[in-house]
Amino acid sequence: MRLSTYFLPTLKETPNDAQIVSHRLMLRSGMIAQECAGIYHWLPLGLRVLQKVEEIVRQSMNEAGFLEVLMPTLQPAELWEESGRYDAYGKEMLRITDRHDRRLLYGPTAEEAITDIVRRFMKSYKDLPRVLYQIQWKFRDEIRPRFGVMRGREFLMKDAYSFDLDAESARETYRRVMHTYMVTFKRLGLKAIPVRADTGPIGGDLSHEFHVFASTGESDIYYDKAFDALDLKGDENDLNQLMNLYAMADTMHDPKNCPVPQEQLNHTKGIEIGHIFYSGTKYSDSMKATVMGEMGKQIPLESGCYGIGVSRLVGALIEAHHDDYGIIWPESVAPFKIGLINLKKGDSLSDETCEKIYHTLLSQGKEVLYDDRDESIGVKFSTMDLIGIPTQIIVGPRGLKDGNVEIKNRRTGEKILCTLDNLYQRI
Ligand code: P5A
Numbered sequence: 096m097r098l099s100t101y102f103l104p105t106l107k108e109t110p111n112d113a114q115i116v117s118h119r120l121m122l123r124s125g126m127i128a129q130e131c132a133g134i135y136h137w138l139p140l141g142l143r144v145l146q147k148v149e150e151i152v153r154q155s156m157n158e159a160g161f162l163e164v165l166m167p168t169l170q171p172a173e174l175w176e177e178s179g180r181y182d183a184y185g186k187e188m189l190r191i192t193d194r195h196d197r198r199l200l201y202g203p204t205a206e207e208a209i210t211d212i213v214r215r216f217m218k219s220y221k222d223l224p225r226v227l228y229q230i231q232w233k234f235r236d237e238i239r240p241r242f243g244v245m246r247g248r249e250f251l252m253k254d255a256y257s258f259d260l261d262a263e264s265a266r267e268t269y270r271r272v273m274h275t276y277m278v279t280f281k282r283l284g285l286k287a288i289p290v291r292a293d294t295g296p297i298g299g300d301l302s303h304e305f306h307v308f309a310s311t312g313e314s315d316i317y318y319d320k321a322f323d324a325l326d327l328k329g330d331e332n333d334l335n336q337l338m339n340l341y342a343m344a345d346t347m348h349d350p351k352n353c354p355v356p357q358e359q360l361n362h363t364k365g366i367e368i369g370h371i372f373y374s375g376t377k378y379s380d381s382m383k384a385t386v387m388g389e390m391g392k393q394i395p396l397e398s399g400c401y402g403i404g405v406s407r408l409v410g411a412l413i414e415a416h417h418d419d420y421g422i423i424w425p426e427s428v429a430p431f432k433i434g435l436i437n438l439k440k441g442d443s444l445s446d447e448t449c450e451k452i453y454h455t456l457l458s459q460g461k462e463v464l465y466d467d468r469d470e471s472i473g474v475k476f477s478t479m480d481l482i483g484i485p486t487q488i489i490v491g492p493r494g495l496k497d498g499n500v501e502i503k504n505r506r507t508g509e510k511i512l513c514t515l516d517n518l519y520q521r522i
Pocket of ligand 1: 255371
């Protein structure tokens with residue numbers, strides 16, 4: 096991609112309504128633009144990151160054998176009356192009336208919609224167990240949308256729903272999802288801790304939130320300091336270790352009954368990037384979702400639901416990976432892997448060399464952003480740092496005299512000289 100023909104509306108000034116670093120950096124780097132309170136446009140650079148995050152989440156779910164569906168954003172009110180949540184959900188639900196005066200709503204979550212599908216098409220114990228998921232926009236009319244995509248009103252969620260024959264296998268599924276989440280977050284470049292949590296309006300008796308530590312996080316968590324020393328690989332062993340560690344949301348933490356001694360406990364802020372629930376037969380009871388059991392009896396489905404805040408993750412990743420100059424993307428979600436900087440546009444050797452490097456990298460399937468603009472060196476450096484491209488190749492007449500270019504590592508700031516011949520090997 097050539098920056099001269101890209102759409103990257105970066106801002107020089109720090110927007111003063113943005114209170115946290117990820118929100119500021121997303122606006123400044125031209126990733127998003129606000130449409131109205133809690134609702135954002137995703138511009139080309141931001142959309143690339145969102146899609147990478149989405150794809151990592153999707154891959155991990157697919158590898159676990161979970162099945163992707165796509166349900167509409169709009170849902171009929173009747174389904175929610177069946178489950179009893181239509182009134183209970185309150186003002187966070189955006190209610191809509193169509194031209195025939197039929198009551199619809201913009202889905203804040205989809206337990207009812209999925210339960211309706213399952214009760215219509217899964218009739219026998221042989222159809223179970225199944226985990227279905229979607230990656231779809233949700234709407235919650237949050238009273239105080241803030242921090243950009245962290246607490247939006249319209250946001251992208253991966254929501255999965257499991258259906259099992261009995262409680263034991265439902266809990267086993269819950270564990271499998273937990274493991275899948277550890278893999279997902281690891282791949283995204285995040286260290287996430289599962290924390291015991293309240294079930295709130297979703298219901299059920301077992302629930303974990305997944306948090307990344309950040310001073311700007313909106314949640315309070317208490318956890319065993321041993322977590323900090325863990326080097327998580329995302330395997331089954333990690334999950335066992337994590338399950339044995341004390342980690343609680345503040346509403347669940349009872350200092351008097353805490354099994355971990357005070358000095359072994361940390362209290363910190365976290366960003367909730369995922370939340371999973373074992374909801375038992377809550378929805379299948381109210382919505383009469385049963386299957387024919389082996390003995391010919393109708394059995395209510397045991398279910399769980401599992402969320403990941405996909406758009407929130409983009410903000411959380413920036414909270415975890417940035418410095419004073421801007422974003423530092425982990426490789427797996429970087430919008431471009433390589434930034435190519437032409438220090439002297441118009442200098443024929445620089446132009447030719449850059450074109451050659453650009454086309455060679457493209458032909459190798461690399462994602463390159465080539466800054467071919469007629470801008471000052473300072474602007475080019477600061478743009479590339481701001482938008483966080485992990486590796487920069489810097490090309491200018493002075494180095495080229497000796498056949499050299501520079502490679503800069505965005506994370507460490509380290510620059511090395513490299514001959515043109517060696518460049519592709521180094522990259
Ligand atoms: C689980 C899947 C649910 O809705 N039903 C389906 C369950 N859980 S949840 O905790 O309410 O939401 C799941 C995740 O979505 C993200 N999230 C948000 N992201 C941005 N802005 C919001 N307003 C918002 N609300 C929830 C969080 O990451 C949450 O863990």
